[in-house]
Amino acid sequence: MPIDPQVPLSVPLRLLAATAAVAATVLAGCAPQDVRPSATATASGAPWLERLTYGLNSSSLAEYQRLGRAGFVDAQLAAQPAPLPAAVERQIDGLEISHADPTRLLEDVNAEYKRINALPDGPDKEQARKAINERGNKLAYEAARRHLLRAIYSPSQLREQMDWFWLNHFSVHQYKASLRWLVADYDEHAIRPHVFGHFRDLVMATLTHPAMLQYLDNAQNAGGHVNENYARELMELQTLGVDGGYTQADVQALARILTGSGINAGGAAPKLKAEWQPLYRHTGAFEFNPARHDFGEKRLLGQAFEGRGFAEVEQAVDLLVRQPACARFVSRRIALYFVSDDPPQSLVERMARAFQATDGDIGAVLRTMLGAPEYEASLGGKFKDPMHYVVASLRLAYDGRTIVNAHPIVNWLNALGEPLWGRQTPDGYPLTESGWASSGQISRRFEIAKAIANGSAGLFEPEDGSGTAGGGFPQLASRVYYDAFEPRLSQPTRQALERAGSQVEWNTFLLASPEFNYR
């Protein structure tokens, strides 16, 4: 078997490297349109590409070589996502959540809970409880599976990261109320259409979605029985930030403005006074019920609000998203996620100006960030949160091979403390290293590295139990590794990799290395 003399490697890995090199040559031969990047050019662009994606893989590297930086950014910010690989698309199409009517799901689960509660205590009731619980778990799992498949395989990597970012910014927790029935639709219709759109649209879409209405209790917020929960978090965590210049009186005013915005899934419309009927709104499961609204005058952030029903909510959201504090707060959050744990003020200011100049156009804010020298200077310095870590590992391991069972991935994210729809508190997961790099978290991460490295978790075993696909450990010592990682490794990491006693161990060390844990 030929051994590539260009690739210096320790003894146990020569065989593996040779196989990878042969495989790469064969692939290149089969796909003549595939432009093989030169190793040095790839290495210099690798940190940039790694930050813009969830992690390097051969498809992204090839596209980067084909389009160049500017073209790659344009493609990433395109108004529509690039098509998924056909096998991934088929898998997503086979999920119940891809075809279910979300309002109907909510209506059905409400009815089922009602039926169960009316049952006498006993085995039937227990059985029914168990069944509905399993159904909720299945739907939430499907939502996670779809989200993860897209994160791993979509060519539109910036879009997928922004999808996660906004889900986290407008965080909901699946184990409250009927959220497990709602998270798929929340991702698909409240968040995804707006990831590069106007911030105001995101606020309105989440505000009127039953997931958020349940999670932060606005569904219970009514005139005379005001619940401040959502009003407070909308300002503190989602638009202005805790130092955004609002007061307790503003929280109370916004809570009153939000009274009457709630949920009606399949129920009859309320009987309303004639003057209120034109104010009634009902779209999907969202309902604005004037009979539950406080029509008194309010004053929010110095602006007077006449009692006009849901128009007050639109006025309030306009007011919030046009505050300079909102532009700064949202820009800083994006910079925390993409640039640095302590993003330079100069950069945040420029992003905030772009936000204000474009009425909150997220795409424009991202372009400003991506073109900034501060962004360039920050490459390689962000610690990967668990989502980035796991997805990056799988992208490196399984480009071109479609994972059919996402349960191991969900378990890894659970073990690492960052499951999708799993944050209990409304602040979302931490965006900085301090939230993820404690000693206990790092040793847990190394254990997950080992699990990914040995390939025995069952990612390719169909969920219906129809046979087992073998596969063994992933080939991490691939072309992408040699082109994009190897040239950047520190001396201690090289030495560690040389000490690996097996290929699985080598995989583990690579995934545990500092270079792989930062982006």
Add this chain to the structure above:
Amino acid sequence: MNRRELIAFAAALPALTCGGGLIAAPRSPARFLLVFLRGGYDCANLLVPYSSPFYYEARPRIAIPRPQAGALSGAIALDADWALAGAVRESVGPLYERGEAAFVPFAGTDDVSRSHFETQDSLELGQPVAGARDFRSGFLARLATVVNGAAPIAFTDSLPLVFRGSTDIPNISLKALGKPAFDARQADILQAMYAGHHLRAAVADGLELRQEVARAMEDEMLAANRGAVTTKGFELEAARIGRLMREQYNLGFVDVGGWDTHVNEGGAQGPLATGLESLGRGLRTFADTLGPEWKSTVVLVVSEFGRTFRENGNAGTDHGHGSVYWVLGGGLKGGRVVGAQQRVTAATLFQDRDYPVLNDYRAVLAGLFRRMWGLSAAPLEQVFPSTEPRDLGLL
């Protein structure tokens, strides 16, 4: 300085004192464990104000019945006003009788947000509520920098705010233990990759802690193999914490969830009583596990806030203010309900709904820490800025 260096430094101290004649404080044997009940536990159903007719009026469905003299179960009268819930009668009751337990009612923070989130942060940071918060500085992390020979550890999945600070503090959850994933050679290679990296200490601590825990738990495995009755839940966790704190660590933190009892919390029996019973058994197991070291150990049980004094429409309680802290320790002058107190009536409730806070947690903790480690004003000021320590006479 990472944890091992700290320990090595502390271990070197006595030698220095003898050999060089230097005067250095000997390493204190004191141990401290902070137990955080997240969710705001309903303290009025733990330490029952049984002399208050208002308690029984306010809680028609969930009140704990008055203690009965000579009864073998149910609440125990601690004094003329307070009774201890029957749920912890077997576990904490004997400690109290021996003077190894005390309770501080009307304890808490001056954060009145009634938000779990805000108030937990307030308590863990231990900074004055009025000023700007520094989220990189929790009070136990600050304590670890002023206590000579501190060996801190959090028994949690992630590092809690209370232990965030300038040095790496190890954390590990002891709820479920697997075998360490790496042998010594692999751990050594993994650590070597982080030589010179700012995560070096965290990587080393994390890997080493897994091994340490595995070694410390060997006797648990042996006992299990001999067919000993296996405990579970918090009791098991507390036994493991006890072993680690007996052998290696002297500043610990653990949190216990499940106290947010808005609905059907129950009275003498029910979900809250079950939670308290498990907690009490765990704390007792912790004390027993420490053996002779229990004498020099103090456990403080806190929660972010108390709950509404009146039961709500769902036979539960909502977010309130003042709480009841538990102080346990083998060397305690306890067996008392301590701190500032007042009668429990409708008129004395805070904002007509909650216990007031008469015993500020920072003052109470500063008072305890001063006695435990002989800390002077300057280090205490570092741990709890702008706080006058309050000595409850327990040590």
